Amino acid sequence: MVEEGWDYTNVDEWKKEFPQSCAGSKQSPINIILNNTKLAYTTGLEWKNYDFTPAEMRLTNNGHTIQLQAKWYYYDAYVTSGPLGLNDYIFEQLHFHWGQKDNEGSEHTINGKRCELEIHMVHWKRDYGSIENAVNYSDGLVVIASFYTVLLNRKSQVLENILDAISSVQNVNGTTKIEPFPLSDFKVADNYDDFISYSGSLTTPKCNEVVTWIILLTPFSISKKQIAKFRSIKLNHGSKYNYRSTQPLNDRKIRVYLQFDPKWKNFDTPFLKYKGNKYVFQQLHFHWGRNDQVGSEHTVNKKRYSLEMHMVHWNKNYGSLNEAINHKDGLIVVASFYQVSNVKSVAVQDILDAAEKVEEEGSSWQIENFLLSDFEVVNDKTSWISYNGSLTTPQCLEVVTWLLSLDPYDVTENQIRKIRSLKLSHNDDHDNRPTQPLNGRKITLYTVLFF
């Protein structure tokens, strides 16, 4: 895939030399502005066979970077699921981008800031048979990128495997076999933090616009000694760095993926991951009103929905819900809306069936064999917004990160009528906010699913 006649000393000339693509409108890298992103949920990427030690590994200085290739005889390592859906993307090679000073080197920037090193793991879509063929299709490649920072001056163990062989690839065209190690040592697969994704291009000529970028937001550590070794590597025409300048986003969307634990199940403690923290599921409840036009607490473009569900989670770092509510990153409430249609919500029906057994306010009933993941919102990958707010109770503690799913789900007229008929107290101060009298009834049904 290496095109001749370019290097990093003429990076702004690429648009002229390779006008068919390097001058395109979906180029990479980009500056990632985190406020400017859309939230999406995913079950996370699945990394297959990354923990198998390859039969052979080869490190090469191709004049633009040092590149690591791995060969397995009986397997291929591939990534699937999450934003990739059912498609498999097979590992081809990984390589690095660096610079000469701290705060430079990475190709992508986050809110304008660069890390010292960026690793690219290049994958091609299995359906296309080979990487050479895959680069002709807009969904041909997935590049998984992560960052290394010298901030903590902490050594990366996995990079030692590569840096031990650095003398053999110090010069252009240097190549060597290295002792094989599993790619899972890069720990990218264990990283359950948020990642972002967008559609872009190769960051080297011919800059093909065929890449789904997946970028882990939390950097790994590298020591000053280690980054110095990268900086000593000789590249074509004496280039001292190998990162391309950031390109305009144009009309592309950046999505932030929040990784849910895919293994939510009954009697386990379900949780979601958000900004590197675990939030333990505590309870879910509903808000509704007198008729179809009222009920939801939040409005979307001034529209109120018939029903709003809140799933309350607390930050595991604080040990308990009671302690978490004292901290501004203490709670996450996932909110979703329901509108009346002729499509029944299976998950809401499970709750309603159980609610019939909750005769008095304050009593509870354990629901058997109910999966939280039956709720539509848990599987939603569409429009999300996030804001920091308060609980909608009188204490108004400003400890809640709200995650709102914008597109409503369906309940039937019958289901909503059943909810409205639930016998609940009208004098519960805890659930009435006097400042918003138009909301109709704001009494909540607390249905404890997990103990």
Ligand SMILES: [Zn+2]
């Ligand atoms: Zn790269």
Ligand SMILES: [Zn+2]
């Ligand atoms: Zn609520």
